[in-house]
Amino acid sequence: MSSSIPTIRELFEAAIALDAPARAEFLEQHCPDPERRAQVEALIAADEDAGEPLQTGAIDRMASAMGPTRLRPSLPAGSRVGPFELQEVIGEGGSSTVFHAVREVEGVTQHVALKLMRCSLYSPDAQRAFRREQHALIQLRHPNIARMIEGGVNESGLPYIALELVVGSTITDYVRTHQLGLRRRLHLFSVVCLAVEAAHRALIVHRDLKPSNVLVTEDGEVKLLDFGIAKLLAEDGEGSHTQMPAFTPAYAAPEQQSGGPTTTATDVYALGVLLGEIVTGERVNDGSGRTPSSRISAPSGSARPVALHHVTRKQVRGDLDAIILKALEADPLRRYASAGRLAEDIERLLCSQPVSAQPPSRWYRAHKFMLRHKGGVATTVAFLLAILAALGLALWQARLAREQTVLAEQASSRAKTTLAFIVNVLQTASADLPKDQRPTPEALVREAAKNARDDPELDPLVRAQLFTTLAEIARSNGENRQAELLIDEAIEGLHEQGSSPSSPEWIAALVSKGNLLHDTDRTAEADQLMLGLLPALEGVDTEGAVSALMLYSATRAYAEDTDRAVEFGTRALQKAQRVFGVDSLNAVYTAMYVGLLANKLKHYVEGESILSDVVARWRRLGLPRNEVLARCLFHLAKARHKIGKAAGVETLYREGIALMRSVGDESFYKISMGLRGLADFQIDMEKFAEAKAVLDEAGKISGKVGEDSSEVALTRLLQARWHEERNEWAEAERTYRSAHAALAKNADQGATDAEFSRVKLDWSRALIELGRLDEATTLLAHSKIALGESSGSNDIASPDFHCISGELDMANNRFESAVANLDRGLDLFAKLDVAVPSSEVRCRRSRVNALLALNRAHDARLEAAKAFTRQQEASPQAKGKLAGLLALRARAEQADADPSAAAASIEQARLLAAPVELLSTADRTTLEL
Template sequence: MTREQWLARHCADPLLRAEIEKLLTADTAGGELLSSGDAANAALAIGDASVAATFSAGSRIGSFELIEVLGEGGSATVFRAFRQLEGVRQEVAIKLLARGLYTPEAQKQFRREREALTRLRHPGIARLIEGGVTDSGLAYIVLELVDGQPITHYVHEHEMGLRQRLELFLTVCHPVEAAHRALIVHRDLKPSNVLVTAEGDVKLLDFGIARLLDEDAGDAATGALRALTPAYAAPEQFAQTPISTATDVYALGVLLGELVTGKRAAPHHAYASSPSDDTSGETSTAAATHGARPRLRGDLDHIVLKATAADPEHRYPSAGALADDIKRHLARRPVLAHPSSRWYRTGKFITRYRAGVVTTAGFLLAVFVALGIAIWQAGVAREQAARANAVRDFLVSVFQSAGAGLPRDQRPTPEDLVRQASARLMKKGDLPETVRADLLLALAKVARSVGAYDQALVLLDHGDPIISRLYGPGDAPWWDARVLRAAVLEDEADDARVISLLQPAYAGLVARHDAIGIEGLRVLGDALLHSGQIDRGLSLLAQARRTAAQAQLVDAQLSASIDEATALLDAEHFRAGLARADATLALWQSSGAQANARVLDLYESIALGAEASGDMQRAERAYRTAITLGDRFFDKPNPAQAWNVGMYGSFLIAQGRFAEAEPYATRGLELRRSVFGPDDSRTIYALAGMGKLRYGQARYPEAVDWYTQGIDTCTRLAMKKLVCPRLLGLRSLAYGAAGQFDKAGVDIEAALEAQRAFDGDHNPNYAYVLEQLANLQLREHRYNEAIATADRVLTIYRAARGGMIQRELGTRMVRAQALFALQRNDEALTELLDIAPKYASMFPSGIARFDITALEARALAQAHRNDEAAVAARDALAIKSRPASADRGLVDELTRLASGR
């Protein structure tokens, strides 16, 4: 008697018999115990312990040390980790499977997945670095660490329009299509697995759960363990029927609907393939989102419906096919998703070739009016030519006044020419308004270019009424005047007026896709940054750069990219800022453009980032290049040169090269007072630089005086700039060094409060003021407090991952000094032995190197490592750049240790 016959005789209930047959089939099937379905989920829930609980920060997997948990799901846990390779720190993401691989079948499947990732190479997919199995049987994959945000957050924060969202979605389809060609299905596409970097590049994560779809995969194609997100999962993933490339197409369709409407459809698993055949009772993607916004209609509605059809056969066969239909929609061509009809194709033809269709339909009418049109066009051409000639003649007459025959010292400067041209224009009453408007705009641009900001605003004030009469928001001159005024105001650091002028016009700027719109985005981004809206400002600068690249406007792209690099560095995102600066430098060099003032800005940005990242030689080269270019370009005080000269002075001060720094710090202050005026924040930074110089020279009362000048200006103008709390912190150190701890305490508390009000207490700017507090606590012998403050500073810097190496080393030195003072010598020595060689290699002439090496010698002596102490003492005595405050007693102690006594 067969099993089937036995069951038929002893189990009359067909439903019960069906359940028993399923159990018997599962019992005889191969594979791991509890390897699929709800049993697998139960096994995961009650079986293995949490990976995050098993592996904590500091644990090692292979050559990598775990830092923190980035995310934890049902199938895996992802850690941030790092390793040192030839002295270079490499940060990665390590994905640990939540269940062990104890059987040959499971390990074979894992090897297959790892091999698939190794074969899969695409710039839009997070790169596999290596993989393996831990001693406890847990499989892991080491992947490229991607710093980005989910695509849905990115498009919202960047306020992308519909076309921009669709174009970004196309860049998601490309890597998915590459994986499909390699017979790999992602199976869990969702916003958190589709990240967009600060540069606007798409990176797909989590291909480690993919299954190969070749003949060796066997039943794996159905998925032994479901790794899915219900809102984005295709019906076949719930039914556990075979998956295919159409499974990813389904998830892409849901993601597309979410990007277009801003809302995700309610999760369901019985989507209809068209509006007319939805008989499941569920709401289709289009229906679920149609009321959210009118964007998902027409072709897009049909595209999403086709991508999310319940039957995989009715979907697009691949991500590439879906992308092709999106491209057809953007090009106004018929899409494959739309039911074909004569009227649909005719309508698309008319939409795409509207001008040609209208011309053909009105051919007879055009014959009769052609002559009139020709006459009108000729009139327009004559008018434009006359305007151009009038502008040319006027400017030539002005420049002729330069007089080649005049002595060189009597020839007018560009500023003189602008003033003369402006005066002549105001007196010339016979010019047509169109010509006058053109001339006013042209002269305002020249005035701005030579730093004559007041003159530029006067010219724009005269031009605005004329331009308003002649043009409207649909005309380029209207926008040109508005953006130019904002740019001049930004040059004058009037951020509030820039924002009030351009923020309401944001949508219009985005819609232009030309040099004027790009410049407007750039100027608005800069103003937002300077007013403390860091993320929004960076977003606009990146948007301006991408728009310029798409429009192939190299000059505009360079300008936006330079500002973006500078902004990233100012926000202390040093790695990202240097990467953007390097990319910009490469763009400039490949463009063949001549060096100009904007390139000078670029070198200044590179200098700042390199200094913060510890590459002092590169920083000094960049500073010197910037100053050399500035001296070549400008024969009068200029904003860029005023800034760079002062910054190089600060660089030399930090190196302890006070004699070299003095002329640069002094000249930088003079230039800034001349260019910006005494009340500008950039001038106040120069006052801070002079204070640092005197502090380094141990001339503390003079340092207090310099800092006080800047603080008084901040107070008088109620200025909300980063320099203001920093000045208070710096003055507190000068008071502390002079033994005036009561005044120092008042200043540091005020500095912390002001910085906290500016942008919170979990960012590098706040940590900078905390550094000053830690130094003050150390000087007051409040050693335990100094250690706690230093630890807080280091936590903020490391979380920012901005490459603030110099700051970190300085803070760790404060920590080591406090530990040594508390007689916790072993801890102090461990810290010193790590930071001393790093500081010596990065800052060979840095002023702190003497303090670090001297303390290292003393700590080694305390540990009775006398030979090493003697070497360190001799190294310290050989350092020429010593703090002016180094006392004779310390030098005598080092001399004794150096002799081996």
């Protein structure tokens, strides 16, 4: 602020940076004039008002308060600006008036939003700069960015810009009036991010992102307004300059407010403010340091900008907090590198994948992968429920020792002691206390631990059990250091008491320690801890033993020991069924997680067996028909498809999709997952028309996330396979290329690593078919680097690599090498736990052609017979594949000098009446079709 009498603007900018109490004190000291103070307070109120844009006339009063300017009165309806006729004023901004305008273009009336600037551009240099910038903006094309149609300077020197006319609500109003849940809010926001990213790639920065510049139509389509306009407004004309800043202070990044350089990071900051407002209903960059989740409270009578009864603190705490705060970093270098990266984190959050805003600990990734989550203790009631676990354990011991009188009395005594301790601790959290005086869960943990240490009469075993429970609560609250101290005290106390390694309290303490090691990125230590505990678990059927086996299964999965991961997951399930009862909810959910783990690790036989039982019990027990059941149905259908149990697969997919739709649009990405599974199965069954309709729907749903998202890429992979199976190789190659480009942008996500490797192989096959052998050679070389040799894996990528390499050898007339590669591929297929008929049959077909090229007709004939039999066993409905294999067999029989056998094969193929378009040119010729 200058040393002379400060202007209204200087006072406003200084005051707006302060919180409310400091702001009042500042104005009392620096603005004693009541009239001037009223003007500043009016500006502050206008800045805090989310209802933008300002009503007609309000901006004039604000600008007048800010300082002298050359405002012009609004032009009347019917006035012309360039080729446009003004209809009515639809809004005003800091440096422009927005009109609804029209013009006639080849007999068609074009409606636009015309922004008429308040600053004049008199000099030729200023006008050239304006035209240069508006030309760049006219080139910007994106479905979610309101298109600039035209720009120019009228005879009075006033620049104008004609934009696509968008009718809609601000994004904050839209989520409020439509009462959207969190997922749909985040989906809308990710669309905004992807539109901003597209503009950034065109080297255009918005500079003034805020709710009034992000509209949503009644159809739910997002449209960004005024892209790049702020830069145009910032250009000074001759003899005049912008009196209002070319940005909105409430959404401006620190470097923007201080006059620093404006970059794409500036827009990322504004997106962070916008995201916080969409989620919490208030601007989160007020300097208070509060996390976004802490701003969400129980419903009250106070009005808020955005209705939040569909968003809870628990939903926002953790990942979403971290995402918003990373976007709002004061240092631009610490923010997201781009709006696209912010959109990727939102997509990961929606798909329950790890987000980059969180520290990349292995436990965090395990938490996402295994869907093992424990809610934070946020209230005194939750704390009470957690502490009661200690009481429950003691009571369980009392029941277990019912026939042993002495032990029973000891256990009962511990239970009573535990209960008395709990009551004493919770007296400090009485509901009679005012809310602001009630202790937090963290404070209760510290108080309880202190009381347990200081009470000399407390039973040592009870003390150890309490420490274990308190450690779990501290860990769930993110206080890992406190949790480790408590659990170490518990283990030390149990060791001093001589607790048996198979006792419930000892197992519970070590499992708690193992989980903590996961949480602090010490997975190898957790693995060794559970490995040492395994002998003690034999014959011990307790909840703690179940947890220990599940934890060891998880650590084995992360060590890529898939066989032991599935083995110990299965053991955990068997133990859970004994502990909780086969039909208990705990046992059913344990089975579900183990089944999903088996599928994830491509152990489809085990996955199918477990998930079949889960679904059967779910139905018999009348459990809720919800999203969890839908996921089980999808994974069961996939497992059956992969092991060749075609019956009922389509029914399972359709039931799961219908069920997921009933949950609501917020699960859109899970609906697309089910649709892709169904389409994959239908392609194998040669139901191409049905598969296309399903893929079209999946593409439409996936596209809502963004054109470069992993969801879209996975759908394109299947669309490419659809073309490939119909011998439409040119279209297949283009689609594989598109899928590869999208997956490359998401290659750091674990969920797409396998697909990214897979697409290289399938793409190379399409290139071979099109004769583009050099490109195929390069792509296969990259695939080999990525794959390495994994002959013991359940992944089909390695055998497929050798088979496709054999096809490339054949295209280069290296037939001996081709046979060697194809044989290697078939050997690897034979070692898989689960057969993959489609890939194996394709490899055998290629081997027949290679043998024919080497004049080994008899061997080719035998191989052709194997391929046909294998296809018939796997999918007798696939008439196109069967007819093609019969045509191949006929050619081998002809080469083996057996024309009668060849004629019989041709006749058998014709009787199948397969669609001609599913046959290759060679097969059509053989069958004379």
